[in-house]
Each structure stands twice: as structure tokens, then as C-alpha cells.
Amino acid sequence: MTLVKFNPEKRNNGALMPNFTDVFDSIFNDSFFNDRMTVRVPAANISETEDHYHVELAAPGLRKEDFKLNLERNVLSISVENQKEQTNSQISYNKREFAYNSWVRSFTLPESANPDYIEATYTDGVLKIDIAKREEAKAVRRQIEIK
Structure with a gap:
């Protein structure tokens, strides 16, 4: 019942x-x-500055060795393979809300991105990826004289 x-x-x-x-x-x-x-994929923040695109993924509890970043045909894929958890037979869970699952997030890079200059760091549970812009895509600024 x-x-x-x-x-x-x-x-x-x-x-x-x-x-x-x-x-x-x-x-x-x-x-x-x-x-x-x-949803069992990390949340992402995507921002843009004058000369870079920035992608941040909230993925706590992992190590930088757990991530695989691949670039193929202008698609950046970030993946984590399934983690084998240490099971303790003495613990009986009433509820489990977190687990280490495999996941993949893919992002299509804009044409203005330079795929040759991509850097990634993992600090405090956040994977940060910086993607440089092509020189011709950067904003050109100059002072225009009034005649």
C-alpha cells in the first residue's frame, strides 16, 4: 500500500x-x-571578451586527469569517463543523490574562434576553457578625427 x-x-x-x-x-x-x-551533466557558463571566448563547467569532485577535451570539425567536446567508486559494504544508503557518471558536453565553436589557441584549467571544481579569437575577429578600435 x-x-x-x-x-x-x-x-x-x-x-x-x-x-x-x-x-x-x-x-x-x-x-x-x-x-x-x-540532468547529470555539469552546468556551463559561456562568456566573451574582446579577444577570447570563455567556457566554465561546474564539475566538482573530479580531477583534471578525468577530463578529455577533443576538437573535431569545429566542435569542442568535453567528456568524463565513468568513475569506479569504492564501495563500502558497511554503509547502507537511504538516499544517494550524487554519483560519478560518464557525460559529454559539446560546443560548436563560432567561425571567429581560433582552434589553435585553446587552453584549459581545472581549479576548485570548475573547468575553465579559454578559446582565443582570430585576429580579424577582434574588435578594431581607433579614434576618428572630426574635420
């Missing part, structure tokens, strides 16, 4: 059966579904 949470205070007055939505809320808010629907 499964217990379903019922909240009489939360009434959906516009629904035909207001209590019916409570049943679905309890099912889809359960950790069984949430654990499987969670």
Missing part, C-alpha cells in the same frame, strides 16, 4: 476534480522519478 499525501488546503478551484492533482503531485515529486529525471 502506498500512502499519498493529501493537502485539503490546496484546492484547485478551476479543476473538475481538485483532489486528483494531489495524487499526481505526490507521484511526480517522489525521489524515484526525480532521481531519474535529473
